[in-house]
Amino acid sequence: MENIDAARLQMAFTLIFHIVFACIGMVMPFFMVVSHKKWLNTRNPIYLTLTKSWQKGVAIFFVTGAVSGTALSFELGLLWPEFMKHSGPIIGMPFSLEGAAFFVEAVALGFYLYGWKKIPETFHWFTGIIVGISGVMSGILVVSANGWMNAPSGFDYINGEFLNIDPVKALFNPAWFTQALHMTLAAFTATGFAVAGIHAYQVYKKRNVELHKKAFKIAITFATIAAILQPLSGDLSAKDIAERQPVKLAAMEAHYETKKGAPLYIGGIVDNETQEVKYKLEIPNALSFLAFGDFNAEVKGLNDFPKDEQPNVAMVHYAFQTMVGLGSLLMIAGMLFFVAKYKKKSWFNMPKFWLLFALLAPLGFVALEAGWIVTEVGRQPWIIHNIMKTKDAVTPMPGIVFSLYTYIAVYTILTIAVTWLMARQIKFLNSVKTNEA
Amino acid sequence: MIYVVLAFLAISLLLYVLLAGADFGAGIIELFSSKENQAINKKTVYQVMGPVWEANHIWIIILIVILWIAFPHYYNILVLALHIPLTLVLLGITLRGVAFVFRYYDAYKDSSQILYDWMFKTSSLVTPIFLGLTMGGVVSGDIINPSQMENHSFLEVYVHSWFNVFSILTGFFYAALCAFLASVFLIGEVDDTSKSMYMRKASIATIVVVSLGFITLAYGYLSGIAFVVDFISNIWSISAIVVSGILLFPLWKSIKSGRRIISRALAGIQIFFILFAATITHFPNILFTTTGSISIYEQPVPDSVMNVLGISLLVGGVLIIPGLFHLLKSFKLIKLLER
Numbered sequence: 001m002e003n004i005d006a007a008r009l010q011m012a013f014t015l016i017f018h019i020v021f022a023c024i025g026m027v028m029p030f031f032m033v034v035s036h037k038k039w040l041n042t043r044n045p046i047y048l049t050l051t052k053s054w055q056k057g058v059a060i061f062f063v064t065g066a067v068s069g070t071a072l073s074f075e076l077g078l079l080w081p082e083f084m085k086h087s088g089p090i091i092g093m094p095f096s097l098e099g100a101a102f103f104v105e106a107v108a109l110g111f112y113l114y115g116w117k118k119i120p121e122t123f124h125w126f127t128g129i130i131v132g133i134s135g136v137m138s139g140i141l142v143v144s145a146n147g148w149m150n151a152p153s154g155f156d157y158i159n160g161e162f163l164n165i166d167p168v169k170a171l172f173n174p175a176w177f178t179q180a181l182h183m184t185l186a187a188f189t190a191t192g193f194a195v196a197g198i199h200a201y202q203v204y205k206k207r208n209v210e211l212h213k214k215a216f217k218i219a220i221t222f223a224t225i226a227a228i229l230q231p232l233s234g235d236l237s238a239k240d241i242a243e244r245q246p247v248k249l250a251a252m253e254a255h256y257e258t259k260k261g262a263p264l265y266i267g268g269i270v271d272n273e274t275q276e277v278k279y280k281l282e283i284p285n286a287l288s289f290l291a292f293g294d295f296n297a298e299v300k301g302l303n304d305f306p307k308d309e310q311p312n313v314a315m316v317h318y319a320f321q322t323m324v325g326l327g328s329l330l331m332i333a334g335m336l337f338f339v340a341k342y343k344k345k346s347w348f349n350m351p352k353f354w355l356l357f358a359l360l361a362p363l364g365f366v367a368l369e370a371g372w373i374v375t376e377v378g379r380q381p382w383i384i385h386n387i388m389k390t391k392d393a394v395t396p397m398p399g400i401v402f403s404l405y406t407y408i409a410v411y412t413i414l415t416i417a418v419t420w421l422m423a424r425q426i427k428f429l430n431s432v433k434t435n436e437a
Numbered sequence: 438m439i440y441v442v443l444a445f446l447a448i449s450l451l452l453y454v455l456l457a458g459a460d461f462g463a464g465i466i467e468l469f470s471s472k473e474n475q476a477i478n479k480k481t482v483y484q485v486m487g488p489v490w491e492a493n494h495i496w497i498i499i500l501i502v503i504l505w506i507a508f509p510h511y512y513n514i515l516v517l518a519l520h521i522p523l524t525l526v527l528l529g530i531t532l533r534g535v536a537f538v539f540r541y542y543d544a545y546k547d548s549s550q551i552l553y554d555w556m557f558k559t560s561s562l563v564t565p566i567f568l569g570l571t572m573g574g575v576v577s578g579d580i581i582n583p584s585q586m587e588n589h590s591f592l593e594v595y596v597h598s599w600f601n602v603f604s605i606l607t608g609f610f611y612a613a614l615c616a617f618l619a620s621v622f623l624i625g626e627v628d629d630t631s632k633s634m635y636m637r638k639a640s641i642a643t644i645v646v647v648s649l650g651f652i653t654l655a656y657g658y659l660s661g662i663a664f665v666v667d668f669i670s671n672i673w674s675i676s677a678i679v680v681s682g683i684l685l686f687p688l689w690k691s692i693k694s695g696r697r698i699i700s701r702a703l704a705g706i707q708i709f710f711i712l713f714a715a716t717i718t719h720f721p722n723i724l725f726t727t728t729g730s731i732s733i734y735e736q737p738v739p740d741s742v743m744n745v746l747g748i749s750l751l752v753g754g755v756l757i758i759p760g761l762f763h764l765l766k767s768f769k770l771i772k773l774l775e776r
Binding site (some may be wrong): 043070073089095104106167306395397427 | 477494495497498501502505506507509510512513515516517520523524527528530531532534535539542543544545586591595609614692719738739741742745746749750752753756757760761764
């Protein structure tokens with residue numbers, strides 16, 4: 001394996017894991033404080049049991065997220081020294097603020113986890129809110145740094161040098177808002193469906209039904225609201241990409257020839273040699289409309305760009321289709337919950353209803369990872385869009401493939417361990433009587 | 438503004454070495470304890486370090502971020518030459534963090550605890566060794582300047598830079614220092630029966646730290662490592678080391694009379710002097726390559742970057758420090774008053 005491929009795979013692999021841990025660690029505190037608030041309001045012990053078991057989940061995912069994030073902060077430099085040497089000073093601001101937000105989160109979490117019966121009740125609950133808010137802030141800041149790679153700004157690039165650096169402008173780069181909004185909503189959708197799905201499965205299995213139903217409702221409410229807002233945010237992102245990174249948009253849609261009134265392809269098999277997409281569903285003029293709000297707008301095709309400046313079209317296209325498809329599916333499923341809640345209460349007694357949500361549990365994260373593949377693979381061959389190529393940023397140290405294997409081994413074990421741990425938490429939760437907790 | 442940034446860099450380094458060091462040390466002590474004492478240690482670590490554990494380990498992220506933003510050229514040389522030990526430090530931090538959480542948050546306390554404990558103890562020893570090795574590598578003078586990398590073999594560039602006697606000795610020295618810190622910190626947290634256990638550990642650790650420190654310096658001096666030779670002939674650094682050594686006497690006195698706040702402060706001051714001694718002689722040239730030392734100021738970043746970073750750090754500091762202080766107060770000093 002080439003060094004650069006090993007480095008890219010290692011980066012992708014660690015990011016895929018970190019994203020899952022970080023999203024759960026960032027969103028679950030919100031579920032936890034809602035349940036905590038319900039406990040304070042109703043004094044129903046079920047909510048206390050639930051809050052305490054979710055707080056363990058938060059702690060476990062916070063730490064796994066923190067250590068995998070620490071790993072990434074090292075890896076950026078270790079794998080891409082040339083990139084960090086030049087961009088470190090420019091995109092330092094989101095990272096230093098992220099460090100601060102993360103610190104606030106750690107302090108607040110210290111209070112929350114160890115503060116039961118030691119600090120005043122309302123203040124204790126409030127520290128949980130701080131955990132959630134600072135977690136979301138961290139996420140937004142890191143995504144802003146990624147946005148800068150897609151929309152480099154805040155400097156002048158003259159003769160291969162980065163001059164007149166303005167870190168504030170780099171932080172508020174043109175991509176930060178659309179990306180951060182899309183990612184925050186995605187985190188809520190994915191985590192919400194995952195948590196709701198796990199509790200739905202417990203209801204389906206008729207274990208501790210009352211508690212799991214309450215847990216399900218909290219998680220699915222967040223998830224559904226986020227899933228319904230997500231297409232609007234996706235639309236903003238698409239229009240933004242059409243402006244700034246037309247080649248990425250073309251790859252997402254496997255759109256080869258520049259055309260006015262371009263059609264939208266749904267699904268299909270991409271053949272990059274013959275530049276054809278087989279077995280697709282075609283909606284005339286829809287791509288032009290989605291990208292520019294005009295059915296007859298001109299959409300640039302891949303052939304307008306040199307071959308060596310195009311990403312892997314098939315991979316980006318499939319990932320994009322996966323993200324949109326699963327996102328839509330989840331949105332519809334979330335609406336089913338609202339129908340059940342307000343119109344068809346009887347659905348809550350149907351095992352099929354719970355089985356459906358149990359099956360949907362992993363799909364939010366699949367969509368979320370697919371989305372990151374779209375934005376990261378879609379940016380290739382650039383590490384900094386139109387400025388620095390990924391192959392020029394990689395470490396000169398040979399043998400990265402061994403580092404890759406080590407990471408794969410460690411992270412695989414970690415995943416198995418965390419999954420096993422979560423299963424034990426749920427088993428434990430089902431075995432205790434509520435008022436004992 | 439560069440001085441604000443340097444101050445934060447120094448504070449993060451000091452606090453990481455101190456707090457994470459005590460954290461690592463707790464695991465090392467457990468590794469070298471009887472079964473019974475292991476159980477006591479496990480409980481104490483949870484009570485004392487649980488609430489502040491996450492905060493202790495964030496200092497290294499602050500450290501790394503400051504380095505890459507404000508001193509990218511310097512950072513670039515580090516990540517190239519010390520890629521391997523830094524990766525191993527990372528794996529250690531990962532496994533240790535995970536083991537820590539697993540052993541305290543697993544819903545069932547059964548035989549799987551044996552595995553978590555083993556993971557926690559081993560990574561507690563291995564991580565600081567590689568961390569110390571990395572620090573030793575920075576000053577041992579075996580790093581190849583990136584501009585000359587092409588003329589050297591893989592081993593010379595990526596392995597000899599840190600896999601040398603001086604760096605390895607530094608690694609063990611730091612691990613011993615961690616055990617020393619942990620035992621001093623934990624003495625104040627336990628009842629009288631366990632106290633004697635930690636006193637014993639503290640005295641062993643003191644002996645190991647002093648002898649390893651001496652061996653490391655002697656080896657460095659005899660083999661003519663520029664960093665150590667200059668260090669020993671510099672009046673400031675040698676007096677700082679001597680003061681740090683002398684402080685052991687009041688430290689032992691205060692441990693025996695049970696004044697834990699003073700004991701901790703003294704141990705912290707000792708670490709401060711050791712770091713002060715290590716940096717004062719050559720600052721700002723604190724990276725040694727085969728062809729001479731490199732300044733942290735080399736190829737400086739523009740003022741705009743330095744200013745924004747300085748302001749972010751100040752704002753962050755204002756947000757965090759009261760919270761952190763309150764956290765420490767809530768879980769430590771309050772307990773002190775209750776006694």
